[in-house]
Amino acid sequence: GEEIDIYEKTESGGATWGRISQGWTCLSYVEVVDVKKEPEKFTLEMHELRRGDKGDEVRALQAHLKGYNYTIDVDGSYGPATENVVECYQEDSNGVLAVTGVADFNTRMHMMGLK
Secondary structure (H helix, E strand, O other): OEEEEOOEEEEEOOEEEEEEOOEEEEOOOOEEEEOOOOOOEEEEEOOOEOOOOEOHHHHHHHHHHHHOOOOOOOOOEOOHHHHHHHHHHHHOOOOOOOOOOOEOHHHHHHHOOOO
């Protein structure tokens, strides 16, 4: 996991948002673990997502991609279309991310503005 400072939390649009040093990020679909018993210290645990995965984490990934103006259905199913859009996102990172089509930890952290 990656430890980050969360300065403030709020609820908006049915989602939980945390203000981090780089701005606001959605916390609804990541596991937030309090690691130091201090309210502002958290560890984010994110699973690697790939073709065949389904559920809320995939839905959140798709929503992040849609928020970056990629054309994608937010249906919670990581199929060939989602894999293709993840590859496009990775290509658009200008060499920061490996182009694999897999939403690994680095890709997901990059989407949240943390890498």
